[in-house]
Amino acid sequence: MDRRTFLKSALVAGAGAGLAPLLKIVPTVRAADAPSSTLAVTEGTDYGVLATRVIDALGGISGFVKPGHRVVVKPNIGWDRNPDQAATTHPDIVTAIIRLALAAGASQVQVFDYTCNEERRCYVNSGIQKAVESIGDSKVRCEFIDRRKFVPMTIEKGKSITKWDFYKDAIDADCYINVPIAKNHGISKLTLGMKNCMGVIGGNRGQIHFSIGQRLADLNYVLRPELTIIDATRILVDNGPQGGSLDDVRVKNTVIASRDIVAADAYATTLFGMKPEDIGSTVAGYQLGLGEMDLDKIRIVRA
Amino acid sequence: MAKRSRRKLGWVRAGVQTLALLVFFWLFRITDYNGSDNLPAAVNWLFRLDPLSALSAILASRAWIPMMIPALVIAIATIVLGRFFCGWLCPLGALLDLFHRLFPHKQSGAVPKQGIPGYLILAGLLATSLFGLNLTGLLNPFSILVRGLTLGVDPVFHRYVTSLFTVLYLHAPSWITVWTEPLYRMLRDTVLPFRQVYFALAFTSTALLVSVFILERFSRRYWCRMICPAGALFSLLSRFSLLRGSGGGACGACEACRSVCRTGAIDERRAISSEACVLCMDCLDVCPRDFVRFGFRRPRERHAAVDVPRRALIGATLTGLIAPGLLAIRAPAGAIPPGRIRPPGAIPEPDFLARCVRCGECMKVCPGNALHPALVQAGPEGLFTPVLLPRAGYCEFNCTLCGQVCPTGAIRTLTQDEKHRTVIGLAWFDKNRCLPHALGTPCIVCEEHCPTPDKAIKFHEVSVPGQEGLVKQPYVVPELCIGCGICETKCPLPGPAAVHVQAVGEGIINRGA
Known part of the structure; x- marks a missing residue:
């Protein structure tokens, strides 16, 4: 049962009971979804090209998006900051991924994030809304979070949290592409692929901080992105995750991609001069079986 | 003058009034973040046109406020034309007229004439302003309207509409939601506010607005005639207005003009009070013999001015001085209350x-x-x-x-x-x-x-x-x-x-x- 059919049946059952459904998810690791722990990394200054290159290095977009798929591209649009300030995913990377998904036959591409600052300001200042709309395809929608769409789900193997509200469209997608930006963060040290799931969960999100590493792993146990593409073209090295001063921005011109979210995070950590084991969510994710954190065991393709 | 063309004038007034109301609602809706850091227009235009807001703020701050020049234009226009603002432009007046049209009540005889309380309220508020404290906002009709809409009516409107579509979204079969969801999206993009907001004093602010409409049940334009301090200021300016309505003289005693007048501006002799008349032109339409005229010539029959008792006026003025005095002697004077966090850019x-x-x-x-x-x-x-x-x-x-x-x-x-x-x-x-x-x-x-x-x-x-x-x-x-x-x-x-x-x-x- 994939996420989509599962959710539909659960919603119907919930509606029938007249109560908010408490969903259970039993992840069935399909052969194609098994973490291959291959990672692609590339450098350059045309950020859209970089995104295309890393996806090609992983076998091309057709390995992820099938004709008719409903695709979610989930960038970090969390803050009212402009692209130079390196708090949000670069719009060129977002649009390059969308164009590939469309070319692969996606029936619909949704872009959204549950922002921290006022959502309209974030969508505008990040440049993402305008960039996505400029694609001019009715299949592509840059949407604000619709609060009706959070559904409670059980996290079967969760160690710190066992249930949480998830965004229906994210869970429901045929292909969920996770597109975080790599940056400094006070409590988790870095915010990378696994932390980007904060933008598709509801509830009292601040409480995730109480045990951030484990809780992020628990959340990602449900979410399971098909592909994680980390924007490390500009990284914030201090005063993250929203920054604001260009003094804290380092230009790395790097994009990283993998099916394995833990591997992607592990590699991105090295750009900050840290080790994978320094990041709690990476360790917890590895222990939960979400992916590989040992860089020696990851096949790294330089595209 | 042919009767038909006069009827057109009444329709023109109703048309302008409706248009002004729609412009007001449009300005109200666009008073929101619009994707740009700069807002080109907002509902603040209503206040920039308001002589009461301008006069009280200028008196109290002892500063010339250039942003308020439109209000000066309206004040001068009132001296020329009379209380046209109340009948043609005021969004609250338009809503009261609409309310009366939707819920008409049987009224025996003419509407009572312009009352004194509004003048006393005005005197008190302006006296308070003169001593540095501007309390007009408590009773300014535009403040009551925008506050009531912002803090109460609009969020409740959003709440009800969204709740309806949420129930459908969660529980209705897909052959219904396939219609309701696009409709909801369309409403969100047009008439609905962007998000659900929550306000302190939502109840109080709305109750104040609603009470203005309850007063309308007593008699037409009750608020405007009896209480409204902005209306009182317009009345005061209209005492000297050049444009005057006149009726009466050799007319019969049909009372058609008096019974239709929404502000009780026409007396037994069919003289029209420029203080009370809001130039709605209804009397022009109903007069069977075309005796009612508006023009810049002085009418023969003068309507007696509203006689505000001098003692009452002095009393109201002195009452207005109490609040600024009390504030000056309050302990601990000068302390900053911890909850008084003003918006960024608030002046001292x-x-x-x-x-x-x-x-x-x-x-x-x-x-x-x-x-x-x-x-x-x-x-x-x-x-x-x-x-x-x-x-x-x-x-x-x-x-x-x-x-x-x-x-x-x-x-x-x-x-x-x-x-x-x-x-x-x-x-x-x-x-x-x-x-x-x-x-x-x-x-x-x-x-x-x-x-x-x-x-x-x-x-x-x-x-x-x-x-x-x-x-x-x-x-x-x-x-x-x-x-x-x-x-x-x-x-x-x-x-x-x-x-x-x-x-x-x-x-x-x-x-x-």
């Missing part, structure tokens, strides 16, 4: 109270739903003035909209750079409740959200007994904190936050950034 408090007309526009436009009408936070003199309630919402770092919509300059328009450095408060930690301090639990959501480029909330890494590793305990750097309140809004503790923003006074510019 005495000047702020001189100018603020309590219209609620800053609250309407605030994208963080952070600005709320004060109940007690700013003292009794500050009722309905804007304060930041940081547990409810925070001030967006890059936003300068409240200053842009303020019609009187009580909130200055800041550049984004000025805004980044404007201090409205200071955050204080409650270490007895803050999780990393009290329990050693990791948290620092406050630090994550702190928007200053050099964060005003930093942390010490401390070894806590019973906790593995080091715990990050937050603290505030006062030199960097601007008091935006996001730390208090986002604090994940249930109930009161463990970090509180308190007022520090207005007009302080941070040296940082």
Whole structure:
């Protein structure tokens, strides 16, 4: 049962009971979804090209998006900051991924994030809304979070949290592409692929901080992105995750991609001069079986 | 003059009135973040046209407010034409007329004539303003209208519409939602506000607006004739108006004009009071023998002016002086109440109270739903003035909209750079409740959200007994904190936050950034 059919049946059952459904998810690791722990990394200054290159290095977009798929591209649009300030995913990377998904036959591409600052300001200042709309395809929608769409789900193997509200469209997608930006963060040290799931969960999100590493792993146990593409073209090295001063921005011109979210995070950590084991969510994710954190065991393709 | 062309004049008035109401609602709706940092137009135009807001703010602040020049134009036009504003442009008047049309009540005889209380209220409010305290916003009809709509009617409208579509979305079969969801999207893009907002004093503000409509049940334009201080000011100016209506003389005694007059402006002799007449032109339409005329020639029959008793006028004026005096002798004078967190760009408090007309526009436009009408936070003199309630919402770092919509300059328009450095408060930690301090639990959501480029909330890494590793305990750097309140809004503790923003006074510019 994939996420989509599962959710539909659960919603119907919930509606029938007249109560908010408490969903259970039993992840069935399909052969194609098994973490291959291959990672692609590339450098350059045309950020859209970089995104295309890393996806090609992983076998091309057709390995992820099938004709008719409903695709979610989930960038970090969390803050009212402009692209130079390196708090949000670069719009060129977002649009390059969308164009590939469309070319692969996606029936619909949704872009959204549950922002921290006022959502309209974030969508505008990040440049993402305008960039996505400029694609001019009715299949592509840059949407604000619709609060009706959070559904409670059980996290079967969760160690710190066992249930949480998830965004229906994210869970429901045929292909969920996770597109975080790599940056400094006070409590988790870095915010990378696994932390980007904060933008598709509801509830009292601040409480995730109480045990951030484990809780992020628990959340990602449900979410399971098909592909994680980390924007490390500009990284914030201090005063993250929203920054604001260009003094804290380092230009790395790097994009990283993998099916394995833990591997992607592990590699991105090295750009900050840290080790994978320094990041709690990476360790917890590895222990939960979400992916590989040992860089020696990851096949790294330089595209 | 042919009867038909006159009828057209009545329709023209109704058309203009409707158009003005629609423009008002349109301005109300666009008083919101629109994707740009600059708002080209807002509902503040209503206040910029209002002579009462202008006069009271100028009297109280003893400053010329250039933004208010349109109000001067309206005042001069009133001296020429009379109380046309009330009959042609006023959105509240239009709503009252619409209300009467929807819920007509049987009325015996003519509407009572212009009353005295409005003049007394006006005298009292202007006396208060003269001594530096502007309380007109409490009873200004435009403030009552915009406040009632902003704080109560609009959020309730959104609530009901959204609830309906949410129920359908969650429980209706797909052959229904396939229609209702696009309809809901269309409504969201057009008439619905962007998000559900929540306001302090929602009930009080709405009740005040509703009571104006309840008064309409007693007789037509009851509010406008008896209480409205803006109407009283228009009346006063209209005493000298050049355009005059006249009827009577050799006409019969059909009373058609008197019974149709919404403001009781026509007396037994069919003389028309320029103080009361709102130039609705209904009498022109109904007069069977075309005796009613409007022109710049002095009519033969003069309507007696409203005679305000001198003692009452003196009494009202003296009453108006009580409040400013009481404020001056209050203890502890000069102390800043901790909850009086004014919007960024608010001018120092005495000047702020001189100018603020309590219209609620800053609250309407605030994208963080952070600005709320004060109940007690700013003292009794500050009722309905804007304060930041940081547990409810925070001030967006890059936003300068409240200053842009303020019609009187009580909130200055800041550049984004000025805004980044404007201090409205200071955050204080409650270490007895803050999780990393009290329990050693990791948290620092406050630090994550702190928007200053050099964060005003930093942390010490401390070894806590019973906790593995080091715990990050937050603290505030006062030199960097601007008091935006996001730390208090986002604090994940249930109930009161463990970090509180308190007022520090207005007009302080941070040296940082």
